[in-house]
Amino acid sequence: MDGSTDQNIGVTTKAGFVIVFGKPNAGKSTLMNALLNFNLSIVNRKVQTTRNRISGILTEDNFQIVFIDTPGVLSPKYELHKFMLSEIASSFDEADILLMIVDAAVRNPFEDVKYVYEAYEKNFGDKKKILALNKADIAGRDVLMPLSARLFEAFGFDEIVPVSALKKENIDRLKEVIVKFLPEGHFFYDEETLTDKPEKFFAAEILREKILSLYHDEIPYSVMVSIQEFAERSDKLVYINAEIIVERESQKAVIIGKGGESLKKTGAYARKSLEHFLGKKVFLELFVKVRKGWRNNKNFVKDSMIRNSPS
């Protein structure tokens, strides 16, 4: 043999980070999940579902895309929102490619693009910019064609792709466009890695997802889930001890419900999803605590958000 090594066999790999950003409820998390073909990031029809930057890693033969799902908060009202904004800013710094997503089924999607574009323009640098026109299943082709022509003319997007994240329409096309812009380089993670966040983080998110869908009014926004213990008791069993932290005594009473019924229901739903996600039996213990006005407590927000999700 003449000494040919792995390096000069000549398979070129591509790898890079793609930030998914846009207004609350645009479908950022749904889109990342569709691209990954896995429900990693929680989705809800209420706004401000996502609070942290969450990476989802897609590895195929010769490329690796690290998607970063971000919160959709734009004007901060609480310390919690400031934390969410800092998560967006750091995600822009990391990104190689920018993927803006807008709900194309709203009354004036052009205005929404303009709003988001102007809000984040300072973070763009000279990175490639892709716009996904989401919710194409309800927006309709007659709206999307002229809309993308106008958007191309008005803004500096490199590509505009209509998609339906929910129905998984045109997702492969979007993936092709991303791969086209992906820089050449080695993979950042093992081929099997799906995310950089620990299981414990997703345990908290799954519990929060159930609270988002089972409770109303201010409750979903006033809840923080903090995992106190996450212990693999055996190959088949995980013990999870979680605190549901609210801002007021009255909210605690609502979470628990009459005779503990509401909390029991929340726990049962969460346990089922957790077992599905972890592929193990879950023993779940829940406690409800009050931490007055925690959303405006900078240290509490920082400590708890980081404790749940080191990255």
Ligand SMILES: Nc1nc2c(ncn2[C@@H]2O[C@H](COP(=O)(O)OP(=O)(O)OP(=O)(O)O)[C@@H](O)[C@H]2O)c(=O)[nH]1
């Ligand atoms: N019809 C339709 N609904 C969609 C589509 N994509 C997302 N949705 C819905 O829009 C709502 C918001 O979706 P999310 O993925 O949570 O939106 P997000 O941008 O991550 O929201 P935040 O995390 O709150 O900023 C959910 O009810 C989704 O089911 C789509 O392509 N078509």
Ligand SMILES: [Mg+2]
């Ligand atoms: Mg989200």
